[in-house]
Amino acid sequence: MKKVLATTMATLLFGLSFPVNTFALPDNDVSANSQVLEKVSLPNGGDSSQSEAGADNKAKEDTIAKKIEGKLEAKDITVWQNDTVNWKDGVKLKEDNAEFKNYLEEASVTDLDNRNTNNSNTDTNDDRAFKGKLKITFKDKSVIEIADQKLYVTSKMTNINNSKAPKNAVDVKLQLGEGVKDSNGTIGQKDNPVEYGSYRIKPGVNILNEEHPQIKNSLFNLVKLQVSDPEKYVDPQWSSGSANKKDFVVSKDNNIFTATASKLFTMTFKFVGYDRDSRKSIEFDKLPQAIKDKLPQEQKIKEGEAFEPNKFEDTIKENSGEIKYEWKFKDWNPTKSVSVSENKNFEGIWTRSKIEENPNPEVKPGPGKEEDKKERPEKENKPKDNSKAEDKKEIPEKENKPKDNSKAEDKKEKPQEENKPKDNSRVEDNKNNKKSNNTFPRIKSNENKSSSNKVYTRTSTKETKKESKTENLSKTPKYTLTINSGEYEVLINGQVIKRQMDVKPLIKNDRLMLPLRSLAEMIGAKVEWDPQTRTAIFTNKGLVAKIQIDGNEIVLSNGKVIKMDSKPLNINGRILLPISNVANVFGLTNGNTKDGIDQNIEWDGDNKTVEINLNK
Structure with a gap:
């Protein structure tokens, strides 16, 4: 092969033909590729060694690194503390070029200085970046190094003005609302909350329970929150702007948190008297001192909480000269408040009746x-x-x-x-039976009075009923509601008491909706409220009915489930329920005044009134 090569070279250079041995190359262990050839004059003035060097240079120019050299530059990286760094984010093209972009996407990038994210360097918004050199290895194994690349590491919370925080940082605002003030004396406002502080925080951080020192000591230091007026407010707390007021996990949609205090409302009490014989009211100053001494002190109740005055059964004897009286506590009006939203006065009613020293001497x-x-x-x-x-x-x-x-x-x-x-x-x-007045000697004058008190004085249409039926009617109140005003009257033992509901009744889906507590009182049921499950529990004659106010079902203790025509309503913190559905559960009938049928609940469409009488 060597001889052929030499003959070929001589023929090409001099146009002559020589014996092969004349140009035979030495046959030894050194390869011709690693050895520099003697200079030979080439037609173009070059030599064989120059030709090989030119080939090498051309190969170098064909690498990706040579093509992209000068087209790349370092780029700052911003990450959260303890996050993993993608070092490719630290390199960018100086100009938009699809070919070079593809080269960079296929390349791998590593950090030559072994930097990590264990510690932050941007909490105070300074320029203490972690600097280092990146190595870029392309697909063809060619390499480029880029120096002075900067790494910024941010803790879970930083200043609102920190431009080096990661791109997904959430701008969070804290503000002071109604009833609170901070340690500097800044008082919050209800309609226009006062800004307490703004921060950039990592998404997913629970800022109320987070153990991060800066968040715990600066952001939500509850000790510093105070009520603006201890007589009007209590219990300062933070709440979020989400549907769940206790959600403190930061997100793009949950980034405003407000400190507020619960408003206090005053519950006051008053006693009034009612004389059963004269059917007249008795003012507080004319009540016996023993009754006055039982008047409760006013109480402060937090907004939204339920309140019910202490109930007690008590009888007071009064000796007023020749006449002796017995006073009995009847009930409070209103009996309770499901959700306190205003100052309330509870009126306790005491009824007075005469005591007969010798009520029936003839039967002794x-x-x-x-x-x-x-x-x-x-x-x-x-x-x-x-x-x-x-x-x-x-x-x-x-x-x-x-x-x-x-x-x-x-x-x-x-x-x-x-x-x-x-x-x-x-x-x-x-x-003497026909003429004597002693036929029923045991009826006394005071019994005649008691009997007359049992007759309804307001309903002429009921006067023809039997006396036994009338007596039964007097034992249970009769209610007459005026729908448009929310006012209702209670008739019992001939006495008419006017009351006002917290919210007006309304008609929905042809069903009369009444406030929960008023409804329970009128149908003679005991009602309880479970705030955890938002369930009203009615009990009457051993039957229990549960109504979850977010649904439309009545679940009975006997296993039955009844669908309501109208779902419960929540108006100004008061729950309204359809009276017909709830009443029917306990065997009460309903109709209207024009159907000719005597019902427990009757609707008068002309006058927009409802009569509720459980004794029918």
């Missing part, structure tokens, strides 16, 4: 009764009584009928057969 056991009976026949042997007896004897003679004669005989024989004092008194009573 003793010898006096026998004496009275013995004396009756003797006192009544007057001509008037004899004439009556003669009249009775003469009746059968005039009519001459056998039947009448037998009656006459009976009448003649009764006095003779029943000669005992007890029997004689009965004879006299029978004789």
Whole structure:
């Protein structure tokens, strides 16, 4: 091969043909590729060694690194503390070139200075960057190094003006709302909260529970929050702007947090009296001192909390000269508040009635009764009584009928057969039955008064009912509601008490909606409220009905589930329920005044009123 090469070279250079051995190259262990050839004059003035060097230079110019050299520059990297760094983010093209962009995307980039993110360097917004050199290795294994690349590491929270914070940092604002002030005395506002501080925070950080020193000591130092007025506010707390007020995880949509205090409302109490005999109210200053001493002190209740005055059963005896009275505590009006949102006054009602020292002397056991009976026949042997007896004897003679004669005989024989004092008194009573006022001697004057109190004085249409039915009606109140005003009247024992609901009733889907507590009172049910499950629990005659106010079902303790026509409503913090659905659960009927049927709940469409009477 060597000889052929030499012959070929000679032929090409000199146009001559020589024997092969004339240009034979040395045959030794050194390769011709690693050895520099002797200079030979080439037609173009070059030599063989220059040709090989030119090939090498051309190969170098064909690498990616040579092509892209001078087109790259270092780029700052911003990351959160302890995050992993993508070092390729530290290199960028100086100009937009699709080919070079593709080279860079396929390259790998490493840090030659072994920098990490264990410590932050931007909390105070300074320029203490971690500087280093990056090595870029392209697909063809060619390499470029770039110096002075800067790494900025930010902790979970930094200053709002820190431009070196990571791009996904959330700008968070803290502000002071109603009822609070900070340690500097800055007082918050309800409608225009005062800015307390602004920060740039890592997404996903729970700023209230975060153990980061800066967040814990600076951002949410609850000790520094105070109420602006201890008489009006209590319990300063932070809340978020999300639907869940206790969500303190930072996100793009949850980045405003406000400190507010709960408002305090005053619950006051008043006692009034009612005289059952005169049916008149009695002012507080005229009540017995023993009742006045029981008046509760005013209380402060946090906004939104339920409040119910302490109930007690008590009886007070009063000796007012010749007349003795008995006072009984009836109830509070209103009985409770489901969700306090204003100052309230609770009025406690005491009813007064006279005490009869000897209410029924005629029925007392003793010898006096026998004496009275013995004396009756003797006192009544007057001509008037004899004439009556003669009249009775003469009746059968005039009519001459056998039947009448037998009656006459009976009448003649009764006095003779029943000669005992007890029997004689009965004879006299029978004789005077039509004219005597002593037919029902055990009815007293005060009992007549009590009976008259049991009759409804307002409903003329009910006057023809039996007395036993009327008496039952008096034991349970009757309610008359005026829908448009939210006012209602309570009629019990002839007394009319006017009350006002916290919110007006309304009609939805042809169903009358009443406030929860008022509804329970009117249908005679006990109601409880479970704030955790937002459930109203009605109990009446052993049956329990549960209503979750976010749904439309009534779940009964007997396993039944009833669908309501209208879902519960929440108006100004008051829960309204359809009266017909709830009432029907406990066996109450409903209708209107024009259907001719006597119902427990009746609707008067003309006057926009509802009557609720549980005794029908």
